[in-house]
Amino acid sequence: MKPKVSFKEAKSCPLQFVLAVNDTLNVISxxxxxxxxxxxxxxxxRFTEIQRNIPKITxxxxxxxxxxxxxxxxxKRTVYDTLPVSVEYELTxxxxxxxxxxxxxxxxGIRHREAxxxxxKR
Amino acid sequence: MKPKVSFKEAKSCPLQFVLAVNDTLNVISxxxxxxxxxxxxxxxxRFTEIQRNIPKITxxxxxxxxxxxxxxxxxKRTVYDTLPVSVEYELTxxxxxxxxxxxxxxxxGIRHREAxxxxxKR
DNA sequence: TTTACTAGTATACTTTAGTATAGCACTTCC
DNA sequence: GGAAGTGCTATACTAAAGTATACTAGTAAA
Structure with a gap:
């Protein structure tokens, strides 16, 4: 569901906005x-594939x-009944x-860095 | 400047994307x-106005x-030569x-919470 | 002269995030 | 019988983020 008001239109910062932003931040920070x-x-x-993908993660x-x-x-985590077990991870x-x-x-990010x-320079 | 490729179109996640996302994250997390x-x-x-706005911040x-x-x-921080000095903060x-x-x-955030x-429930 | 306002700083602490290193249970390959 | 691959967990640590409490200099009003 789309929020009724955007940040630009709103005259103050409603609590539900802050909460929703925090939900999103918790997922990616x-x-x-x-x-x-x-x-x-x-x-x-699979687990080890991700590990190989991100070299420095423990x-x-x-x-x-x-x-x-x-x-x-x-x-979403799926366990397959293979030997040895394999586990697949995928995004919902x-x-x-x-x-x-x-x-x-x-x-x-790119625009801001340029700004x-x-x-x-000036 | 708009990035040439969006996440949806890209077939892998280019380093510059990760860096730009991190730049943005550093600003808001x-x-x-x-x-x-x-x-x-x-x-x-002003400083104390923000402090009153956010009750629990030290x-x-x-x-x-x-x-x-x-x-x-x-x-952007601007110091005014009043007595006592007042300092104004504003977004760039x-x-x-x-x-x-x-x-x-x-x-x-809202959509995801609903999902x-x-x-x-199901 | 005490109080209160401005915009902060100093010191010491706790809590949370992340690292390092080793190990487990299982199976297959050599 | 040992090594290697599966998907992790345990313990102990360091580093980063955030908190608590007290304090500063300058001015002005009570």
Missing amino acids: GKWKMPIIGSLLFDKR PRMLSKELKELELNGVV PSAKSLNHVLDTMVEW VVGRQ | GKWKMPIIGSLLFDKR PRMLSKELKELELNGVV PSAKSLNHVLDTMVEW VVGRQ
Whole structure:
């Protein structure tokens, strides 16, 4: 559901906005969440595949973050009855729609960097 | 400048995207950045005004965060030669355009919460 | 002269986030 | 029988983020 008022139109910052922004922030902030989501954004992957994808992450961190992402409805975990067991992680449909958010963040990040550098040159 | 490829179109996650997302995250993540930006989003304010706006923040934190935001080109600090001195904080034009990012975050946050709750009910 | 306002700083602390290193249970390959 | 691959967990640590409490200099009103 679309919020009734955007930040631009609103005259003050309603609590529900802050809460919704925080929900989104909780999903993507921290040292490893973006790399993990990035790794899953284009394909489902297994534990060790993600680990190989993100060279410096420890299994403890990967495990911890994946659990948190699963709890938050961002990642779906599927265990296959193979020998040895294989476990697949994939983004939920809701998480896939994160790319809209990420796109605006990329755009703002690039623009903002240009604006800041521009001011320093002048 | 608009990035050439969006997350949806891209087949892998380019480094420049990750960097730009991190730039944006650095500006808005942490316990107090959003409340401070929220407080300045509709008007310029003085130190104690912001402090009254955000009841539980300590002056140490407010001071620290404002310095960081100033360094990152998000906030502009102006000292007025009144007695006692008054200092005004306002968002830079670049920071004001953050509301587009925040809007998509609000929208995703609300949708995602609905999706997660929906799954729990079923 | 005490009080209160301005915009903060100083010091010491707790809490949360992240790291380092080792190990487990299971199975297959050599 | 040992090594190697599966998906992790346990313990102990360091580093970063945030809190609590007190305090500063300058001025002005009571």
